[in-house]
Amino acid sequence: MLSQVRLDGKKVLLGVSGSIAAYKACEVARLFVKAGAEVRTVMTPSAQKFLSPLTFEALTSQPVLTENSETWSGELNHIGIGEWADLFVIAPATANTLNKLASGIADNLLLQSALAFDGPILVAPAANTRMVEHPITQASLKRLALGRVESVEPQVKRLACNSVGNGAMAEPDTIFAHSLKHLLRRPYWEHRRVVVTGGGTVEKIDEVRYLSNFSSGKMAEALVTALWSAGADVCYVCTYEPREIPPVHVIRVESATEMLEYTQDALRVAKKGVLLKPGFHTDFDQPKLVQKTPWLFMAAAVSDYRPAHPQSGKLKKEALGERWCLELEQNPDILMSLDRDGIRTLAFKAEMDPQKAQEAAMVLLARKRVDAVALNLLQNSSSFGSDDNAVTLLGPDTRIEIARASKTEIAFSLLEALETLE
Numbered sequence: 001m002l003s004q005v006r007l008d009g010k011k012v013l014l015g016v017s018g019s020i021a022a023y024k025a026c027e028v029a030r031l032f033v034k035a036g037a038e039v040r041t042v043m044t045p046s047a048q049k050f051l052s053p054l055t056f057e058a059l060t061s062q063p064v065l066t067e068n069s070e071t072w073s074g075e076l077n078h079i080g081i082g083e084w085a086d087l088f089v090i091a092p093a094t095a096n097t098l099n100k101l102a103s104g105i106a107d108n109l110l111l112q113s114a115l116a117f118d119g120p121i122l123v124a125p126a127a128n129t130r131m132v133e134h135p136i137t138q139a140s141l142k143r144l145a146l147g148r149v150e151s152v153e154p155q156v157k158r159l160a161c162n163s164v165g166n167g168a169m170a171e172p173d174t175i176f177a178h179s180l181k182h183l184l185r186r187p188y189w190e191h192r193r194v195v196v197t198g199g200g201t202v203e204k205i206d207e208v209r210y211l212s213n214f215s216s217g218k219m220a221e222a223l224v225t226a227l228w229s230a231g232a233d234v235c236y237v238c239t240y241e242p243r244e245i246p247p248v249h250v251i252r253v254e255s256a257t258e259m260l261e262y263t264q265d266a267l268r269v270a271k272k273g274v275l276l277k278p279g280f281h282t283d284f285d286q287p288k289l290v291q292k293t294p295w296l297f298m299a300a301a302v303s304d305y306r307p308a309h310p311q312s313g314k315l316k317k318e319a320l321g322e323r324w325c326l327e328l329e330q331n332p333d334i335l336m337s338l339d340r341d342g343i344r345t346l347a348f349k350a351e352m353d354p355q356k357a358q359e360a361a362m363v364l365l366a367r368k369r370v371d372a373v374a375l376n377l378l379q380n381s382s383s384f385g386s387d388d389n390a391v392t393l394l395g396p397d398t399r400i401e402i403a404r405a406s407k408t409e410i411a412f413s414l415l416e417a418l419e420t421l422e
Contacts (some may be wrong), residue, residue, distance in 0.1 A: 001244045002173055004351075004408035005229065005385070008036035009184045013085035013117070015110045018046020019169070020160040021092040021126040026051070027172035028091050029059045032179075040081060041065065044097070044108045061190070065109055078109050082117035086180050090114065091152075092126030092169045095137050100147070108255070111147035121149045124175050129165030146278065152178050159234050168303045177246035180229035184412075188419045190231030192292040193270035196223050197263055197300035199239035202254040205326070206311040215301035219348070219376075219389060221245050221409050223297050226411035232295075233274050237265045254303045256331040263296075264338055270294035271342055295418075296345045298335055298370075306331050335368045344417065345370040352378050361394050371395065371421060374414060393417050 010031045016025045018239070032039045041056040042065040052213060063069060063076055070077050075084050082088070090097065097110065101123075106112040114121060123144070127131055132154060136293055141151050152175050154330065155168040198220020200213040227234045228246040237251045237259060237319035251266065253259045273291035305328040317324075335347060347370045351357035354377055361375040375392040390404035398421065402413045 001218065001225055001408050002177060002246065003244060004222065004406040005184075006036050006184055006409070007182060008031065008292070010037040010182075011084055011086045012037050012039050012179070013081055013088045013113070013317060014041045014056070014060075015088060015090035015093075015114065016041060016043045016047040017090065017092060017097040017110060017139070018044055018049060019092040019094050019126040020050065021169040022047050022050040024169055024172055024310035024382050025091050026055060027058060027088065029056060031172055031176045033060060035094070037063070037183075040084070041098065041290060042078075042081065042110050044110045046094075047110075065101075065113070067109060069119050070109060074258075078112040079116050080120075080130060081249055085117065086322075087179055088114060088119065088121045089124070089179060090116050090121065091124035091172075091175050095125070095127040095131040095134070098125060098144070099140045102143045111230055119148070121180065122137045122152060122175070122179055123149055124152045124168070124169050125154045125168035125385055127154075128159060128161055129163065129167045131272065132167040150182075153216075173224050173244075174247060177228070180225075181231055184229040186229040186419070188230075189227060189415060191274045191276065191290040193235070193274060193294040194230050194232045194297065195235045195237065195263060195294070195335050196220055196227065196268045196297040197236055197237045197259060198224070200267060200301040201259055201303045201341040203306035203331075204255065204310045205307050206313060206315045208314050211267065211303055211305070211307065211328075213244075213301050213303065217242075217388065220297075220299040221300055221413070222244065222411040223414070224248055225408055226415055227297075229412075230415055235270070237263050237266060237300075249317050255306065256334065258304065259300060259336045260332055260337055263334065265340065267294065267340070267343055269294060292355045294343050296338075296340065296343050298347045300334075301350070302334055303331055305329065335370065342371075346372050346374060346414070348374045348376065350376045350378050358392070358394065361392075365396065372398065372418065395421055 014029055016022050029039050033061055039060040040062045053066055056064050065081055100111055105117045152170045156166045157168045158164050197215035200215035203211040223237050224234055224245045234248040236248050247311045251262045253262050273289050302338055308327040308329040349361045349364055351360055361373045365373050372395045388404055389410050391402050391409050393400040398419045
C-alpha cells in the first residue's frame, strides 16, 4: 500500500513552477518526507507569488533554492542540487515550463537545474485546457519523452478558470506512485507482466445476501504496490474497489467463477510480453517487444463453496421457516484450472495450526505445481485486516522466514526472495 512504502536514503528534488496548483506541491513534499526521503525544493519566481519558500522549508527541513538563496559555497545551486538528487519531480509544471524545458531554455533556476540534471525527471503538467492541449505543448511533451522526462497525465476536472476540462495537476498520491518506479525499480521485475488476485470472493445467495470470508485484500494491495514500484506491468484482479494502490490495470470480479475467467484472460495477455515505445528509459528508436516469463501472485481468498441455487430477488424468512438448509456446491479450484504453461506462480496459504501448517503448504506446492508458497499463520478471524504480517516463503528447496513487518515491507521482501528462485 502506498502509505507504507519506505524511501529511506532516497533524495528527491521538487521543482515548483507558477501555477495555482502549487499548493498541491506541499502535499507532494509531505508524502516524500513521510516515506523517509530527503527532499529539497527549487522554486521559480512565479511560484513564489503563490507560496512562500518558507512553506517548503518548514515541510522539508531543508533550505529552498531560489534566486535569492543560491550560493556557491555548498550544494544550494543549480549544479550542486542536481548532483545531490536521485529524482527530479516538477509539480506543478506549467505550459511555459514544459515548452521551455523541451527547447532547452534555462532562464530561471528551476530550468537551469533541470538542464544540468542527468537523472530521471518526472513532470506533472498543470495548465488551462487550451494551453495543455495546444499542439506546441503536446509536441513539447513528446519531445521530452524522448529524453529523460516522464509526464504524469493531468486530470479532467474543474479548473481555476472555472471551466471543466483537461489540465488539472495529477493528485499528489499519483505523482508519488509514479516516482516509485524510478526510485525502487528492480531489473528482474522491470517490464515483466504480473497478474495479482486479491480479496475474498463473493458467492451470491440472492440479491441481498452472499457468502464470503474475512479477507481484507491488504496483502494483495501491498503486492501490487511493490510490483509496480519494482517496474512490473501489473494487472490486478480483485473483488472490491482498490483503496490505496498505484494506477495499475484493475479488473473487478465477484465470484470464484468470474475470478477464474478473468485471471485466465489476464494470463493470456501477460504471455504476449510488454511492447515498449521509444522514450523514457529506452535506448532504442523503434518499438521493442520485451518478453520475460510472467508471474501469477494468487493472493485472493477464494471461497471453497458456493450456493447451488442462487436466487433472483430477496428470499423471505417467512417462506424459509425457522431452519434454513442452504445447499452448497464446490467452487472450481482456480490454480488447478488455469492454463499456467509458461507462467511462474506464487500461491498464498493461510493456516491456523502451527504444527501442520508447513506440511499443508508443501502439499499445495506439489499438488498444484506452483513455484513457491507464502505461508501465513493466523491466530483467529481478527488476524485479517491487520497492517502487518509475517510469512514463510517455501519452495521445493527453499525456506525463507520473513519477519513481521508492514505488509508492504513483506511484499518487497517477497519480490527480492523470489528473484533467487530463478
